[in-house]
Each structure stands twice: as C-alpha cells, then as structure tokens.
Amino acid sequence: MTPFRPFGAPSPTPSGHPLPQAGEGRESASCQASGIRHQSGIGTVFFAAALWAALWVGSASAHGVGSEGVSEPAEAVRFFYVGGDPMAYAAIKVFSPADDKVAYQEGFADGNGRFAFVPNATGDWRVAASDGMGHRAEAVVAHVAATGGEGANARSEKNTSAENTNAENANANNHAASVRYEGPTVWKALLGLSVILNLALLAQWAVQRSRRNSEGAAHAHQ
C-alpha cells in the first residue's frame, strides 16, 4: 500500500527512494543528468523506429498477402488420352528453357486436362503431364516475347511429343495448335488387324513349307 505523502514532499523513485534534491551532492546531480540522457536516448530510438516503420510501411506489409491481375501472356496446354478423354487432374511439371532439370512450376491440370502458366522468358518451355498410372505426355511450347499491340503475343506450339497421350494448345489466342489429336480411325484398326492376320498367314505358310521340306527330305531318303 502506498504511504501518504504530503504535497511538496519529494516523490519517490519507482524503487521507493526519494529523488535527490538540490544540494545533495554532485553524484546525485550527475545521476539525474545521466537518467535524463538515458530516457532521451530511448525516446530517440522509439521515434526513429516509428519513422522507419512509417516510411517503410510497404515493405513492412510483406508478411501480408494480396492479389492483383496479371497482364503477362500465359501459355495453356491441354493433355488428353488417345481417344480424346482428358488427362483430368494430371500432375504437371513445367521446365524453363534455362533449366531442364529443376521444375519452374508444378501443379495439376484441371478436370479437362488443361494447364496454364506464365513464362518469364522466351524460348522452348517443356510441359510434362503424368497421371501417376504410367501415362505421361510432354508438350514443348515455344514462347515468344510479346511484340506490342493488343493481342500481339506471338506464340506458337512447337511440337507435342506424346507417348500415351497427346497435348494440344488450348490458348484463347487465334494461333492454331500445330498438333491436334487424330483419333483412332477405323483405318488404323483395320491396318492393325491386317498386320496380325498377315503375320499369322506368314507363320502358317512357314510351318507348312517346313513340313513339306521335311517330308520331301524323308521321301528322298527312302
């Protein structure tokens, strides 16, 4: 409990000791001056910190998040199985022209097998899609710098090397994809059937010829 202190009495320090009065000695005066200088230094530091925070509020807000529209042209690729079904939610890796080992970006295709990314340099960008079940497709997108003017993002899809799948350029630009899916035609199926049956005929002919030769050799031997 704080003891009663008459008006005019020396106010105690936080530790309970009375502040030094005038004429109490040089040491006390020196102590007082030192304390004032100390408090003044702290205030200066606080002031400087406040000023720094005010001036650099932009960088100070880097721990926050925000969003904005992006005007850079994006590249979009669609991956699909032979037959036309999309590689829905396939895992995607994008490799920049500068680094073919470490992926520039990773993500997943959408339900329609489409994936879009924003290149940061011109050149051939490799986009690989994998559905995790052994199906893998690659597309090489030749990204060319914008030449100015609206919609002048000159771009082209160089080639899509498809293993089990194909990829096509699905960008909204008017540049037609250089590789488009050509479905399994009846002609391809008929060609395959023809090859199989011709192989069988060839094998049958070879077997019969071998038998005939062996029979001929047996007759000649007799």
Added chain:
Amino acid sequence: MHISEGVLSAPVIAVGWVAAAGGVAWGLRKLQPERIPHVAVIAAALFLAALVRFPIGPTSMHLTLLGLAGVLLGWSAVPALFIALMLQAILFQFGGLVSLGANTTIMGVAALTGGLVFRLFGTRLPMMLRAFASGFMAVVVGTVLLCAALWLSNSDFRGTLPLIAATQLALALIEGVVTALIVGFMARSMPRLLAS
C-alpha cells in the same frame, strides 16, 4: 495398363525386355502350328480391346481381356500380347516402344495368372465363376505389377494410388464379368477351344 516412354527407369526397362523375350520365346515354343490362327484371332481381339473405353470416375478405362487370353491361349498369350501391344504402341501410341518389354511382361504375367486361376480350381467351381475369377485376378495382378514397376522406377504415384486402386478394382469387376460371359458363350458354342 500401358506404360508410356520416359516413365520407367533403365533397369526396369531392361528386366522387362529380358522377361518379355523369355516369355515370347517360350510361348512360341509351346505354340502348336495348328493353333496359329487361334492365337491370331485372340491377338486381334487384344489389339481391339484397348479401343473399347468406358468412363470410370474422373478417368476412363479400356478392356484388356487378359484373363480371357490366359484361359484360351496359356503361354501362347505372351507372343499374342507382344504383337498386340506393339501395334497399339505404333498405331495408337498406347504405351511406348521402349517400355514394350515391361508392358508385355506385366500383361503377360497377368494373363498367365488368369489362365492359372481358371485351371487351378478345375471342376471344383462352376466354369462361369472360374472365368470371372480369372478375369478379375488378371487385372489385379497386372495392377500390382504396374505399381511395382512404377515404384521401382521411383515414379511418384502415391498421390494417385487411391485412384488407381478404385479404377482398377472397377475394371477388374468388369473384366471378370466380360470374361465369364465370353467363356460361358464359348463353353456352349465351341467347347473344344476351352478344352485345349
């Protein structure tokens, strides 16, 4: 079940080719000349089966007829599969040519398992049930081998493992039913083919 180029590691590709070469050679050795047209017809069916696609969940599957090939051809199913897979890779880009050995091995072992399951139970189970088990087990074994090949190649498929399991289970059921229907039909119309 077709594995594309660039997915498998070199050792898995090499082992796949060695096993496939052995299987094809043994299958040709066991092939009786009079059964060549028979094998050709089954190879044509295997080739065309991949074109029959049906949607399962977010993806789509196709018939394999592996169990049926194992039931009807035995070891001769391996060369039939090799020819069918090679033509599928060339004409339809189903799987790759480099991974053809691994694909042949995976599906060949699956087909042989299907045939083994069909013969293993003999007359203890009804033929339709054996045929269903044959088609079902062929897909299950093929899927296990596929996952093993991917795992040995350090292919990260853990994220899609539930999807693989779900879709392949559905495919196994469908294959089982299709195999049972075809074998049931053949048992009535041409039982000689099943007896061989």
